[in-house]
Amino acid sequence: MTRHNGVEDPKALHIGGRPVAADLRAMAPDLSRRVLARLLDELPVYATLPGEEVAGDIAEIVQQSVRMFADAVEARRVPDETELAAQRRSAQRRAEEGVPLDAILAAYQLGISMVWSQVSAGATSADHTDLRELLAMLLDIQRRILCSVTESYLAARRTIDSEEHSGRHALMAALLSGTEPDGAVRAAPRYAVLTLRLERHPDEDAAAPGVAARRKIRRVREALDAFAQQPCLTAFRADRGTVLMPLDDDAVVLDHDGLRALITDAADVAGAPLTAAVAVADVAEVPAAVARTAEIVDLARATGRPPGLYRLEDVLLDYQLSRPSAALPALAARLEPVAGKPELLTTLRTYLRLDRDRRTTATALHVHPNTVDYRLRRISELTGLSAHRTEDLGELHASLVARQALGDRS
Structure with missing residues (x-):
């Protein structure tokens, strides 16, 4: 039974001899997992959400809602808007992500139904009064949650939908195009x-x-x-x-x-x-x-x-080095002899980026260090430029940048 400072609370609601609020808190993790499993099984949109979101935001709001029910039952009153802040924030986020409102409302209805099934299990005729009060409370909580969540969701959608025509969008368009902002929103x-x-x-x-x-x-x-x-x-x-x-x-x-x-x-x-x-x-x-x-x-x-x-x-x-100039094509052409050998260009680019460390380069490319040596030697044979000669390093690097500037992504 529910106790405060070791003394049983005579006003606590009981079903089947169990204090409802304490029971809900104890079973919150398991009940939340079962609610989440049914959401994924019965509401198709939840099964398509990112796994990270389901295991994170969605699981968190389900468990928070179960604990909120327990607090409401213990206090024997419907939660106010402040106590529904987490549900409102969750609705705003789902609105921003494009989750349909009907799926969100169905999820809350499913969760509340499972809470009722859980707390009413094992009820006897002696529980009639508490059972009626509990059902009335859950229905009031459901109405409050659905109204609050709907209001928050629709407010978020109105903001999102109106932003396309708002002064902020007009200001950004003006700034990007170099035209004078019309004054509806002050530029920084x-x-x-x-x-x-x-x-x-x-x-x-x-x-x-x-x-x-x-x-x-x-x-x-x-x-x-x-x-x-x-x-x-x-x-x-x-x-x-x-x-x-x-x-x-x-x-x-x-x-x-x-x-x-x-x-x-x-x-x-x-x-x-x-x-x-x-x-x-x-x-x-x-x-x-x-x-x-x-x-x-x-x-x-x-x-x-x-x-x-x-x-x-x-x-x-x-x-x-990547700016257009007469020298750019000529720089790019220095590596033209290896243009059809992407493994050579990749090796050269990686070798220069990793401070000419052959072993680190080999690890990055998942090859043996001897393979790195062979490829660098082939580049030298084909182009006349060696990655081992200090005087050639600048030209090799410049040629790579020039090729990338001209659209070569090999």
Whole structure:
């Protein structure tokens, strides 16, 4: 029986001689697992959600709801809106991910039905009064939850649907096109302009790639907004994004170290590697900054740099080498003799990136160190340039960058 400070609570609801609230708390983990199993079995949309989401957000809200029922039964009152904050947040997230409202409502109804089946099992005629009160309470809780969740979901959808025509989108369109903002939303004095390359989350290869991609993007957006302490202007697709992060008048220097840590953290929460480039721009400079950061991201990835944040200063030489000029085709042609041998180009690129360490290169390529030596020797025989001669290293590197700048991805 339910006790407080060792004294039995005479007002506690009992079914079959068991205190309902204490029973629900004790069985919450097992009951939550069974509810989750039925959701996956009976509601098709839940079976298509990313595995990480089902095991994380969905499982957490199911168990939290079971414990909320226990608290409500113990207090013998329907939870208020404050106590339903977790359910409201969950509904907002599902709205952002495109999960249908009817599936969410069906999930709560299924869960409440299973709670009732569990607590009413073993009831006897002596439990008639408590059983009636419990049923009435569960129905009131169900009504409150469904109304609160529906309101939160629809509010989120209205925000999402209206954003396409909002002043923020109009402002971003104006900034990207270099036209004068119409004044409906005030532009910031300056922006940190970011281009992001988002690799695929493992769940994007599963049954619900759209949901997984939207979830990944939502988490990245939330991390960026938290860093900026205000909403950023964003345009995302599954693999790429443009972000205009407002900077205040007093933000003389961008916190690059903080932003670099943010990109690392955002990649962690998104569950996918991120490569980003940043430049600070006045309003009139935004279009050029967007083009430049896009080039830097592509250059960082093409030259085998790891995910993370890059500035122009981080890739100065390669950026300059990749600029259109009369010398660019000639530089690219220095490696033309091995153009049809991608294993040689890959070995050279990896060997230079790993500070000319043959053993580390062999490990990265999953080959024997002798194979690395053989391939480097073949490159020297075919091109006349040796990765072992200091005077040839610059030209080899420049030729690789030139080939990538001209579209060779071998």
